[in-house]
């Protein structure tokens with residue numbers, strides 16, 4: 001740690017979590033002076049226990065480290081190529097965890113802390129930022145995370161509008177479209193209604209018989225749920241996003257009169273038999289590769305969710321891009337509020353990073369800190385940096401935050417919800433692989449594996465090109 005720098009191009013980073021620590025590191029390594037503000041230990045969050053930067057508040061896992069077959073493993077690989085401090089500290093503090101990258105949490109945070117403290121361009125300043133940063137901070141990154149302190153959250157809300165800053169995420173499960181069995185499901189909008197931007201056939205519909213519905217409701221009621229943490233119970237969330245199991249508890253038929261209403265839809269596979277209930281899925285990203293289960297936010301544990309939702313006709317082999325959940329989480333309606341460089345449109349000196357922007361997870365938060373740091377460094381030098389290609393994991397995640405969300409489909413408004421990195425956020429391959437290297441045809445699951453591997457190889461090649469053609473040029477400006 002050094003004395004506070006007062007150069008006019010100093011960048012202020014608020015929050016020394018996963019994203020803020022990475023952003024500060026990238027700036028300092030790019031030759032920019034940084035003041036990194038952290039409120040702990042003066043003021044703690046409900047989940048943090050220490051004063052150390054980059055504390056892992058729950059699990060000690062960075063999930064799969066398989067860059068060839070898994071999207072988060074690919075994001076690890078990309079971050080390593082970009083000199084990530086978070087990945088360096090994780091690699092140096094690994095504990096055995098099969099194919100996952102798990103870390104000794106204290107060793108990991110201590111490694112991040114000592115690297116930040118030893119860097120001559122970084123000043124760590126302890127204390128809560130209790131309102132909008134002062135005007136003289138002209139280049140700011142706000143990375144205060146899902147548990148941003150209340151005074152700062154209120155000040156940000158004042159710059160946006162009531163609905164643009166959420167305090168709960170209510171996530172319905174999201175399914176990879178190509179894993180839905182369309183010999184049982186079909187495309188149709190209720191009453192074939194053509195809403196704004198719709199075609200009249202915008203939803204995937206999965207029909208249920210009475211027997212299937214009865215078994216499904218019983219499974220929802222019996223399925224194991226996660227509890228609200230004590231500090232979450234007082235945060236209101238009941239605005240139109242009741243968990244499905246809570247709806248099911250209100251009465252056996254409640255879901256049939258709510259999200260599983262069977263009206264205005266005809267099953268073309270069996271037109272004479274009226275389904276007793278229907279589960280609808282709606283397009284979730286502009287690419288059309290992901291579909292969310294409409295109205296299916298839930299607090300069921302992940303295992304029971306997969307088991308129960310795969311009993312729905314058409315979803316027997318569904319692969320989930322993410323499962324449902326309901327958590328306390330402060331995040332922005334980023335596609336509306338932020339520009340492509342993660343700056344607040346209403347006040348571009350404020351750039352956001354980490355989970356506040358609508359990504360989810362340690363690795364994703366750190367990666368958005370990384371790119372925010374690179375953007376801020378370029379701006380500080382009077383240069384600008386092009387976004388990483390959408391074919392990379394980093395570019396795909398940024399695309400979700402700054403533009404991949406569709407606000408209305410068929411007249412229905414959809415709220416922006418946080419997301420982990422997954423292959424559904426990547427543009428499809430120009431040509432999907434059909435054969436193995438020995439010329440024989442790929443079968444069944446081999447096709448999915450080959451597709452992921454081709455997407456990963458494309459991502460790493462495109463990232464290397466971006467580093468050479470854009471990042472190095474911006475750094476030399």
Ligand SMILES: Cc1cc2nc3c(=O)[nH]c(=O)nc-3n(C[C@H](O)[C@H](O)[C@H](O)COP(=O)(O)OP(=O)(O)OC[C@H]3O[C@@H](n4cnc5c(N)ncnc54)[C@H](O)[C@@H]3O)c2cc1C
Nearest residue numbers: 015017018019039058059129144145149354355361362365
């Ligand atoms: C309870 C909980 C459990 C989670 N479990 C997991 C998990 O197991 N695995 C996973 O991948 N993800 C998990 N997440 C999601 C998320 O990825 C992590 O919270 C991650 O740490 C987010 O990174 P971040 O940098 O955006 O925020 P954080 O790591 O939370 O960092 C934000 C920092 O800002 C500081 N701060 C807040 N307000 C102010 C202020 N006004 N002034 C100065 N400093 C401030 C905080 O003290 C904190 O150090 C969990 C989230 C929560 C809330």
